[in-house]
Structures are given as structure tokens and as C-alpha cells.
Amino acid sequence: MKVRVGIVGCGVVGTGVVELLLKNSQTIRKKTGIELILSKVADRDWQRPRSFHVPEGLRTHDYREVLEHSDIVVELVGGKEFAKRLMHEALDRGKHLVTANKHLLAEEGQDIFLKAQEKGLCVGFEASVGGGIPIIKALWESLVGNRINAIYGILNGTTNYILTRMLEGGITFEGALKEAQERGYAEADPTLDVDGWDSAHKIAILSYIAFGGFFPFSQVYAEGIRHVNLLDVELGRELGYTLKLLAIAKRREEELEIRVHPTFLPEEDPLAKVSDVFNAITVEGDFVGKTMFYGRGAGAHPTASAVVSDIVDIAKYMVSGLPCRRSINWEEKSYKLSQNFYSRYYLRFDVPDRPGVLANIARVLADHHISIASVLQKEKVCKIAGREKEHIVPLVILTHKAYEENMRHALQEIKSLPVVASEPVLIRVEEEAE
Amino acid sequence: MKVRVGIVGCGVVGTGVVELLLKNSQTIRKKTGIELILSKVADRDWQRPRSFHVPEGLRTHDYREVLEHSDIVVELVGGKEFAKRLMHEALDRGKHLVTANKHLLAEEGQDIFLKAQEKGLCVGFEASVGGGIPIIKALWESLVGNRINAIYGILNGTTNYILTRMLEGGITFEGALKEAQERGYAEADPTLDVDGWDSAHKIAILSYIAFGGFFPFSQVYAEGIRHVNLLDVELGRELGYTLKLLAIAKRREEELEIRVHPTFLPEEDPLAKVSDVFNAITVEGDFVGKTMFYGRGAGAHPTASAVVSDIVDIAKYMVSGLPCRRSINWEEKSYKLSQNFYSRYYLRFDVPDRPGVLANIARVLADHHISIASVLQKEKVCKIAGREKEHIVPLVILTHKAYEENMRHALQEIKSLPVVASEPVLIRVEEEAE
Numbered sequence: 082m083k084v085r086v087g088i089v090g091c092g093v094v095g096t097g098v099v100e101l102l103l104k105n106s107q108t109i110r111k112k113t114g115i116e117l118i119l120s121k122v123a124d125r126d127w128q129r130p131r132s133f134h135v136p137e138g139l140r141t142h143d144y145r146e147v148l149e150h151s152d153i154v155v156e157l158v159g160g161k162e163f164a165k166r167l168m169h170e171a172l173d174r175g176k177h178l179v180t181a182n183k184h185l186l187a188e189e190g191q192d193i194f195l196k197a198q199e200k201g202l203c204v205g206f207e208a209s210v211g212g213g214i215p216i217i218k219a220l221w222e223s224l225v226g227n228r229i230n231a232i233y234g235i236l237n238g239t240t241n242y243i244l245t246r247m248l249e250g251g252i253t254f255e256g257a258l259k260e261a262q263e264r265g266y267a268e269a270d271p272t273l274d275v276d277g278w279d280s281a282h283k284i285a286i287l288s289y290i291a292f293g294g295f296f297p298f299s300q301v302y303a304e305g306i307r308h309v310n311l312l313d314v315e316l317g318r319e320l321g322y323t324l325k326l327l328a329i330a331k332r333r334e335e336e337l338e339i340r341v342h343p344t345f346l347p348e349e350d351p352l353a354k355v356s357d358v359f360n361a362i363t364v365e366g367d368f369v370g371k372t373m374f375y376g377r378g379a380g381a382h383p384t385a386s387a388v389v390s391d392i393v394d395i396a397k398y399m400v401s402g403l404p405c406r407r408s409i410n411w412e413e414k415s416y417k418l419s420q421n422f423y424s425r426y427y428l429r430f431d432v433p434d435r436p437g438v439l440a441n442i443a444r445v446l447a448d449h450h451i452s453i454a455s456v457l458q459k460e461k462v463c464k465i466a467g468r469e470k471e472h473i474v475p476l477v478i479l480t481h482k483a484y485e486e487n488m489r490h491a492l493q494e495i496k497s498l499p500v501v502a503s504e505p506v507l508i509r510v511e512e513e514a515e
Numbered sequence: 516m517k518v519r520v521g522i523v524g525c526g527v528v529g530t531g532v533v534e535l536l537l538k539n540s541q542t543i544r545k546k547t548g549i550e551l552i553l554s555k556v557a558d559r560d561w562q563r564p565r566s567f568h569v570p571e572g573l574r575t576h577d578y579r580e581v582l583e584h585s586d587i588v589v590e591l592v593g594g595k596e597f598a599k600r601l602m603h604e605a606l607d608r609g610k611h612l613v614t615a616n617k618h619l620l621a622e623e624g625q626d627i628f629l630k631a632q633e634k635g636l637c638v639g640f641e642a643s644v645g646g647g648i649p650i651i652k653a654l655w656e657s658l659v660g661n662r663i664n665a666i667y668g669i670l671n672g673t674t675n676y677i678l679t680r681m682l683e684g685g686i687t688f689e690g691a692l693k694e695a696q697e698r699g700y701a702e703a704d705p706t707l708d709v710d711g712w713d714s715a716h717k718i719a720i721l722s723y724i725a726f727g728g729f730f731p732f733s734q735v736y737a738e739g740i741r742h743v744n745l746l747d748v749e750l751g752r753e754l755g756y757t758l759k760l761l762a763i764a765k766r767r768e769e770e771l772e773i774r775v776h777p778t779f780l781p782e783e784d785p786l787a788k789v790s791d792v793f794n795a796i797t798v799e800g801d802f803v804g805k806t807m808f809y810g811r812g813a814g815a816h817p818t819a820s821a822v823v824s825d826i827v828d829i830a831k832y833m834v835s836g837l838p839c840r841r842s843i844n845w846e847e848k849s850y851k852l853s854q855n856f857y858s859r860y861y862l863r864f865d866v867p868d869r870p871g872v873l874a875n876i877a878r879v880l881a882d883h884h885i886s887i888a889s890v891l892q893k894e895k896v897c898k899i900a901g902r903e904k905e906h907i908v909p910l911v912i913l914t915h916k917a918y919e920e921n922m923r924h925a926l927q928e929i930k931s932l933p934v935v936a937s938e939p940v941l942i943r944v945e946e947e948a949e
Contacts, residue, residue, distance in 0.1 A: 101660050101802050111727065112659055112845045207657070213803035215657030221546075223641070223649030226535050226823030228542055293545065351809060354788050368535050369647035369820035372810035375785060376803065386803035389660030401835035411546045 083116045084396040087151030089144045089167060090158035091124035091135060094181060094208070097381030098155060098388050100133040109389070115396045117389075120150040132381065148174055153395050155388060156180040165189065172196050177398075177405070179391045181208035181384060184273075187282035188298045190289070194409045201404025205391025210236065210283040213383030214376040215390065216362050220290045221407060227366025229291040231331040233511065236283040238358035238378045239267045239274040240306050240326040244343075245356040247314050248323065254309055266358055276305035277326065277341040284328035287362070288339050291330065293412030300418040302340035309343050313429060313506055316477055317345050320457060322427070323353035327511060336419040345427055345510040422485040425454070425510035427477065430495065431502040434472040438500045442478070445498070449491035451483040473502050479510065517550045518830040521585030523578045523601060524592035525558035525569060528615060528642070531815030532589060532822050534567040543823070549830045551823075554584040566815065582608055587829050589822060590614040599623065602638075606630050611832075611839070613825045615642035615818060618707075621716035622732045624723070628843045635838025639825025644717040645670065645794050647817030648810040649824065654724045654798065655841060661800025663725040665765040667945065670717040672792035672812045673701045673708040674740050674760040678777075679790040681748050682757065688743055700792055710739035711760065711775040718762035721796070722773050725764065727846030734852035736774035743777050747863060747940055750911055751779050754891060756861070757787035761945060770853040779861055779944040856919040859888070859944035861911065864929065865936040868906040872934045876912070879932070883925035885917040907936050913944065 086102065088095050102119045110116050122135055123144040141147065144167060148154060154171040156178060158164050164185050169192075171178055178197065180186065186193070186206055197204045207217045211234075220229070235241050239261055246257040258275065261267035273279045281303040289295060306326050314324050322345035330339045346353040351373050355361040360378025365371050377383040398405050432438045443453060457477040480488075492505055520536065522529050536553045544550050556569055557578040575581065578601060581588060588605040590612060592598050598619050603626075605612055612631065614620065620627070620640055631638045641651045645668075654663070669675050673695055680691040692709065695701035707713045715737040723729060740760050748758050756779035764773045780787040785807050789795040794812025799805050811817040832839050866872045877887060891911040914922075926939055 097802070105660055105662060105802070108662055109660060111847075112655075112842075114840060213800075214806055215653050218652070218657050219649050222828065223652050223824045224820065225546055225827045226539055226543060226820050228539060351788070354785070366647075366820060368531070368539070368816040368823075370811050370814070370817055372648055372808070374806070374808060376806035380804070382802040383804055386658065386660050386800060389802075390657045393659045394656065401837055403835055406548060408546075413545075 082114065082396070082400050083118055084399060085118045085120040085150060085152045086155060086392055087120045087147035087153070088122045088155045088157060089147050090156065091122050091131070092157065093381045094384045094388070095122065095124070095157040096131045096133050096135065097385035098157070099135050099139070101382070101385040101389050109393060113393055113397070115393060115400070117392060117396065121147045123147045148176060151176060152399065153177045153179060153392055155392070156182060159184070161185050161189070168193050169196065172200060172202055175200065175202065177203040177395045179205040179388055179395070181206070181388065183209040183279070183282040183286055187285040190286070191295050197405070198408060203395045203398055203405035203407070205395055206286065207391045208384045208387035210286055211360050211362060211374070212376065212378040212380060213386040214360060214362065214374045214378065215387065216287065216374050217290065218390070219374060220287060220364065224364060224366050224369055227368050229332070229364060229366050231365040232284065232287050232291055232329070232362060233352060234280070234284060234287070234328040234362040235325055235352060235355050235360055236280045236328045236362070236378065237274050237326060238360060239271065240280070241355065241360070242266050242358045244306060244309070244314070244324055244326060247309070247311055248318065251311065251315070253311050254307065275307055277303035280326060280328040280341040284330050284339055284341060288330040288337070289409050292332065292337060292416065294410055294414045294416050296337070296339070296416040296418050300339070300420070302342070302420065304342040306343050310506065312475065313427070313508060316429065316457065316459070316475065317427065317508070320477070320479065321348050322346060322510065323348045324508070325352060327352070329511065333419070333423060337416050338419050338422050340422060343508055345508055347512055420485070422509070423482055424485065425482050425512055426480045426488060427508040427510050428480065429506040430476045431473050432476045432500050433502070434474045439476065441498055441500060442476070442495055445491050445494045446478070446480070449487040451487055451491055452481040454479045454481050516548065516830070516834050517552055518833060519552045519554040519584060519586045520589060520826055521554045521581035521587070522556045522589045522591060523581050524590065525556050525565070526591065527815045528818045528822070529556065529558070529591040530565045530567050530569065531819035532591070533569050533573070535816070535819040535823050543827060547827055547831070549827060549834070551826060551830065555581045557581045582610060585610060586833065587611045587613060587826055589826070590616060593618070595619050595623070602627050603630065606634060606636055609634065609636065611637040611829045613639040613642075613822055613829070615640070615822065617643040617713070617716040617720055621719040624720070625729050631839070632842060637829045637832055637839035637841070639829055640720065641825045642818045642821035644720055645796060645808070646810065646812040646814060647820045648794060648796065648808045648812065649821065650721065650796050650808050651724065652824070653808060654721060658798060658800050658803055661802050663766070663798060663800050665799040666718065666721050666725055666763070666796065667786060668714070668718060668721070668762040668796040669759055669786060669789050669794055670714045670762045670796070670812065671708050671760060672794060673705060674714070675789065675794070676700050676792045678740060678743070678748070678758055678760060681743070681745055682752065685745065685749075687745050688740065709741055711737035714760060714762040714775040718764050718773055718775060722764040722771070723843050726766065726771060726850065728844055728848045728850050730771070730773070730850040730852050734773070734854070736776070736854065738776040740777050744940065746909065747861070747942060750863065750891065750893070750909065751861065751942070754911070754913065755782050756780060756944065757782050758942070759786065761786070763945065767853070767857060771850050772853050772856050774856060777942055779942055781946055854919070856943070857916055858919065859916050859946060860914045860922060861942040861944050862914065863940040864910045865907050866910045866934050867936070868908045873910060875932055875934060876910070876929055879925050879928045880912070880914070883921040885921055885925055886915040888913045888915050
């Protein structure tokens with residue numbers, strides 16, 4: 082069976098998809114019996130340099146030509162406004178969709194998914210999370226027999242590179258960001274990556290599938306790594322923890338917590354060992370237990386691999402003649418996300434090295450039902466502006482699990498203690514054992 | 516749509532599948548629209564204790580009752596003879612199959628696959644490799660756009676546990692095996708695991724899919740860990756390597772190498788960090804690059820998760836009314852496996868601590884076109900029977916890549932040198948850099 086595939090947006094990933102389809106379509110036909118025909122590729126600018134030559138006959142400036150000549154439309158323009166219009170138009174014309182647009186799907190995907198479902202059309206988005214890592218299919222198909230309890234992901238290569246360099250190279254956030262930009266791992270404006278929004282988009286998408294319902298993206302908590310202090314990375318390591326920008330989605334009874342923030346993981350946790358630009362996702366299902374998926378989370382070729390797996394899946398649906406039925410809203414419910422997280426905490430206070438300080442802080446924590454697991458007080462002196470003459474030391478407290486609201490109130494109170502020299506540092510800790 | 520599922524063999528995994536189907540079939544229906552009906556479960560012995568209660572009405576002693584009442588037959592009896600008869604009978608009666616039987620599929624799966632293909636029936640075997648890790652689907656579907664160049668797997672939990680204990684606990688193979696048996700990780704007769712056959716079965720199955728052709732299982736090279744000496748585990752660590760029982764399948768131009776043997780991996784390799792009973796598989800595709808899949812490679816619940824993913828996939832095929840088409844022989848060719856592996860080597864010789872010894876050995880290696888990458892000579896004295904009075908030291912040589920045949924000839928010659936006090940140790944090294 083022949084299936085016509087058109088691409089809108091021929092940047093890095095689009096060019097990768099063209100290359101894959103032109104190089105490996107024979108292999109795909111042998112594996113599946115499906116003949117993928119690359120029909121048209123639309124881009125505004127055919128002059129810019131590309132890593133692979135797109136044959137002249139395939140090129141167009143007009144996305145409508147792609148819609149006209151394709152059964153499956155691959156949206157790779159990114160951004161929100163045009164992409165959204167394009168997807169709606171494609172669905173209205175009865176075309177199946179493949180996209181890598183996590184930004185749009187996470188924030189405004191609901192309309193698109195519902196329209197596709199209504200029309201029996203497919204929307205493939207394997208490439209939107211984890212590059213070439215087949216996490217969407219794993220959640221939807223391989224783990225179909227499981228009730229998913231939690232997902233933990235290192236979903237952004239840029240921030241993982243920065244944190245790896247801070248930990249291994251002992252350099253500050255600013256230095257590591259600069260290095261990442263020089264190597265092409267971070268954009269000139271790194272906001273979406275560094276402030277956690279890219280990871281938040283991705284964990285939202287995984288959560289829609291895993292938990293079978295929508296929620297307002299605005300309820301996803303995102304905290305980036307811009308404020309991460311090298312001192313905490315190093316103190317954490319002394320305590321046996323590795324700092325990662327972790328995206329977390331977990332079910333607690335009937336509540337969902339979905340959040341992205343710097344997180345200490347025990348150094349023996351497989352996710353703690355994922356370094357540089359690599360991504361990894363751990364899924365916990367009630368039967369499968371823990372599984373982890375690891376690979377390159379970005380790049381033209383890995384992402385093209387994911388796009389093509391969606392194309393082939395959709396082509397198989399087309400062969401069957403059945404409507405596509407991958408209902409993203411399979412629980413038929415909407416979730417309200419909890420903001421009162423339940424977690425362990427690493428706290429750092431800069432305090433004078435004199436008796437009674439720990440007692441004061443511990444008292445406030447206890448008043449808010451927060452139980453201390455361990456304490457580390459370093460002799461090393463911190464230089465706090467204006468107080469250089471005093472002996473200020475970092476006091477680190479690891480707590481047992483506590484509710485975020487209690488923690489917020491406790492910190493508010495602790496900040497007002499005269500002994501606390503600067504803003505307390507709070508980093509959440511994910512750890513199986515209590 | 517309702518699909519009737521029957522199980523033959525209600526041991527540990529079979530009981531896990533019953534539990535999953537009875538607990539989560541509602542979730543599966545919501546996710547997929549498919550209603551899985553557990554029709555019958557056959558076992559010879561309904562008296563033995565089970566971790567989950569199988570309702571009386573489902574039980575039978577007669578596998579033919581399962582065939583009678585099911586659309587999909589799940590074979591979980593294991594072993595070869597009866598399982599094979601059962602599978603053929605099921606296919607002859609037009610039933611789809613799901614199995615975890617790697618032993619049978621690897622050694623004699625060809626007939627079963629071909630019969631199923633001819634009849635348009637499905638054979639699901641996700642559970643045969645890596646327990647709950649969805650590696651079969653990943654190879655077949657998620658990486659469909661790739662030409663697979665290599666697969667590296669830690670596919671056997673028992674041996675991985677033993678090697679982890681040797682490395683971390685500093686105990687011998689015998690001690691670690693005993694510990695594994697006490698913990699229920701190794702069977703009373705550990706031959707299939709310890710001698711590498713279980714891993715060999717699994718890498719053969721992955722290779723059928725990845726490379727699209729059959730080969731005689733007898734050509735798969737399997738070397739276990741029974742002879743692994745703690746000294747080499749520790750010397751390897753000093754050199755920055757971790758010893759694993761690695762299953763390897765790689766394409767070298769048009770040749771395939773498929774082999775299982777103790778292997779040194781650089782300690783920073785993600786596979787080197789996979790410890791205890793966990794399994795992991797790295798797949799290298801021409802587009803996706805390296806991806807890794809990690810999880811529990813055995814156990815009732817993870818394996819049940821894999822079995823059920825196959826059941827759901829098959830049910831979807833049934834809905835479509837199309838014949839199953841997952842041709843395991845998609846390249847339509849048979850492979851002859853190369854036995855002349857191309858690899859780096861770790862060599863250890865026990866030699867007297869006197870001048871000229873290294874020169875002699877190096878000369879023989881050079882004569883056979885084997886180039887030395889580095890040398891480690893320890894001052895530590897080895898006790899070699901009958902030569903206690905001489906100063907015998909381990910001499911470790913790491914080579915660059917060389918052909919196995921050349922290595923065999925060189926070792927033959929080196930063994931005959933009067934200075935070599937005992938059988939040389941050869942361990943292959945997998946490393947990207949030369």
C-alpha cells in the first residue's frame with residue numbers, strides 16, 4: 082500500500098525526516114509492506130543551508146500544496162499560531178497529523194485531539210517528547226495493561242548538560258550555560274529550557290496519556306535551574322545526591338501532582354546517572370514496576386526516527402480502514418492538579434556558627450509537622466554580603482516527607498528569625514525510602 | 516469488542532497474567548475499547564500455592580479446553596516439546612499465540628513463525644526478552660525507520676546479580692552464585708543462566724527482528740561466567756572497566772556477529788551501570804543513534820505486563836479483520852553468522868617478574884597483527900600451584916581491535932612460551948573508541 086507523506090517546515094528536524102524517508106523507505110517497505118511516498122515539503126526559505134539535499138521537485142513555499150498531495154501531514158514548523166491553524170486545516174481536510182510540537186500540544190492540544198477523535202483521524206506526536214526515545218508508544222501500548230502510578234523524566238537536554246557541567250566541572254550556572262550555548266546545546270534565549278517550561282510541556286503530554294484526562298496546563302508547576310547555586314550541587318553530592326531538573330507526574334490516591342523543578346536524586350538512581358544532553362524517562366506501573374527509557378532527546382536524526390514511527394503507525398491504520406482510536410481522554414475526566422506537593426526536602430540556611438541556631442530552626446519545622454531526617458553543618462565559611470566579619474556557615478537539613486504548604490509556612494517563619502543570614506534554599510528530594 | 520483469552524501453564528508468570536487480567540481489564544477497556552475476557556486457564560496442578568487466587572470456574576487440567584474457548588492462546592508452560600506441540604495445534608485451529616518461551620522461539624521458532632504468517636495469525640513474544648521492558652515492540656515499531664546496526668543487552672538477571680556482587684562485594688563466583696540461589700535469583704541448576712544460554716536465546720530473538728532473517732541458533736556463540744575470576748573483575752575495575760555478561764548482535768558490513776560472553780565495558784557506559792537483577796538493552800540505529808531500555812527482566816508482574824501488551828495488540832488486529840503481518844523474515848534471507856569476531860581484548864598472563872617476558876609476548880601478538888593499547892603489570896604475587904617460590908605476577912594487556920582468529924593463534928603460541936605460568940585469560944572489551 083502506498084501512503085503519501087508531506088512535510089510542513091523543513092528546518093533541522095524536517096530535513097532529518099526527508100533524509101530518513103529518502104534513505105530508508107525501502108527498508109520500511111520490507112519491514113511493513115507499506116510504501117511511504119514523500120509527496121511535498123513546504124518551507125518559507127529554500128536558500129538556508131541544510132544538512133541534506135531536498136530534491137527540487139519536492140520543494141514548495143505553499144503549505145496548501147502539502148495538504149493537497151498528502152494523506153499524512155507532518156507539522157514541523159514549531160511555534161503556536163501558524164502550527165495550530167495548519168493542524169486544524171489539515172484535520173478539516175481529512176488528513177492525519179504527525180507533529181513534534183510539544184508547546185502547542187501541551188498548552189492547547191485538547192481541541193486538536195478532540196477534533197481528530199471526532200473525525201477518526203490520527204495525531205502522532207512521538208517526536209514531541211524525548212526525541213528518538215519511544216516513550217509515547219510505550220505508555221500507550223507497551224504498558225497498556227498497567228495503571229501508571231508515576232513518571233519521572235529528564236526531558237530537557239540543555240538543562241541536563243548544564244547541571245552535569247556544574248557537578249562534574251565545578252562551574253557555576255552562568256559558566257555552564259555559556260558553555261552550552263557555545264556548543265549549540267542552548268539557544269541564545271534559553272528561557273523555555275532553563276526555566277523548566279520545555280520539560281513542563283513534555284511531562285504534561287505524557288500525563289495526558291498516562292492518566293487519561295486533560296488538565297489546565299497553567300496548573301503544572303515549573304521551576305527552572307537559573308537560581309541553582311553550585312554550593313548546593315556540591316553539598317548535595319556530599320550527602321549522596323545528584324541534582325537534576327526532574328519532571329514528575331504522580332498519582333497520590335485520586336490526586337495528580339505534575340511538577341518540574343531541580344531535584345536531588347540518590348546517586349544510585351538510574352536517572353541520576355543520565356548525564357550530558359541525554360534524556361531518560363522512568364515509568365512506574367502497577368504491574369511492570371519501574372522501567373526506564375534512555376536516549377538522545379533531541380537532534381535531527383533521532384527526532385526523525387520518532388516522526389517516521391508515527392507515520393508508519395498511521396499508515397497501518399489506513400490499511401485497516403478503521404478510524405483511529407487512541408483516545409487521549411480515556412478516563413473521560415478532567416483533573417485538577419494538586420499544588421500541595423508531598424515530598425522530602427533539602428533546606429540550606431546560612432547561619433552564624435553559634436549555639437541554639439539549629440534548635441530554633443528545628444522548633445519551627447516541628448511546629449509545622451515537618452520531621453528532620455538528617456543535618457549537615459559545614460565549617461566552611463560563606464561570604465554573605467555585609468556580614469563578612471561574622472562566621473556564617475551553611476546549615477543543611479534533610480527532612481522526611483512533608484506537605485509543601487506546611488513547608489512554605491515554616492520557611493516564612495524561619496526567614497524572620499534573626500539568625501538566618503540570607504534567603505533559605507529549598508530543593509525537593511525524590512527518594513523511594515522514607 | 517470482546518476477545519477471549521486463554522492461558523496454558525499457570526506457574527509464576529501465568530498467575531501474574533491472570534491477576535493482571537482480572538484486576539486491570541476495566542482500565543484496558545477504557546484505554547482501547549477492547550474487552551478482554553479470560554476464558555480458561557489450564558494447569559496440571561491446581562494444588563500448588565499461588566500468589567493470586569485463580570477462580571475455580573476458570574481452571575482446567577486440559578489445554579484443549581483453553582484452545583476451544585479462546586481467540587488468543589497464551590503459552591506459558593515453558594520447555595520445548597509440549598510447548599511446541601501446543602503452539603502448532605493452536606495455530607492449526609486458527610488461534611493467535613502469545614508466548615514467553617525464548618528457548619523454543621530461539622532454537623526452533625522458524626516453523627512457528629512461518630506457519631503463523633501463512634495463516635495470517637499473530638505470534639506475540641514481547642515477554643520472551645527483558646520481562647516488562649518493551650524491547651520487541653521498540654525494535655519492530657518504534658525504530659521501524661532505522662537500519663539497526665547493533666544491539667547490546669544485559670539480558671539475564673541472575674548473572675548480572677552475580678557479577679554485581681563479585682564487583683561490589685569482592686566475593687568469588689561460587690560465593691555470589693550461592694547468594695543468588697539463597698535469594699531466589701538463581702535456580703538449583705543454574706546452567707541455562709550461568710553458561711550464557713538464556714542470554715543467547717534472547718539476543719537471537721532480538722536479532723531475528725532487527726536483521727530480518729533467520730540463522731541457525733547453533734551459530735550463536737555463548738560463553739558464560741562460570742570461569743570468571745575475581746582477580747580479573749578487580750583488575751578491570753582498576754583500568755576503568757566493569758565486567759558484564761553482554762549479549763551482542765552487530766552488523767559488520769554484510770556480516771552478522773551474535774555472541775554472548777563476559778565483556779568489559781567502560782564504567783561510564785550506561786550499560787555498565789545496570790546492576791543487580793536488572794536488565795537493559797541498548798539499540799543502535801542509523802537514525803535514532805543509541806537508545807537504552809531498562810527494567811526488571813523477570814518476575815510475574817513485569818512479565819505479565821508484556822504478555823498483556825501482546826494480547827491487546829493482537830486484539831486490535833482482530834478488530835481490523837486484517838491478517839497479522841509482522842514478518843520476522845522481512846529481509847527474506849538467511850544469515851550465516853561470523854565466528855571471526857572483531858573486538859578489543861583484555862588479556863591476563865601469569866608470568867615471572869623478570870626482564871624480557873613482556874617483550875616475548877608482545878612479539879607474538881605483533882606477529883599476528885594484534886596491536887597493544889596498554890599494559891598493566893601488578894606487583895601483587897599470584898599463587899600458582901607448584902610455583903609458589905617464584906615471583907609470579909599478573910601481566911594485563913589491553914589490545915586494539917583485532918580478529919578473533921588471529922587472537923586464538925597468538926594465544927596458542929603464547930601458551931607454549933616457557934614463561935607463561937598458567938592458562939591465559941581472555942575477556943573481550945566493548946568500547947566505542949579504538
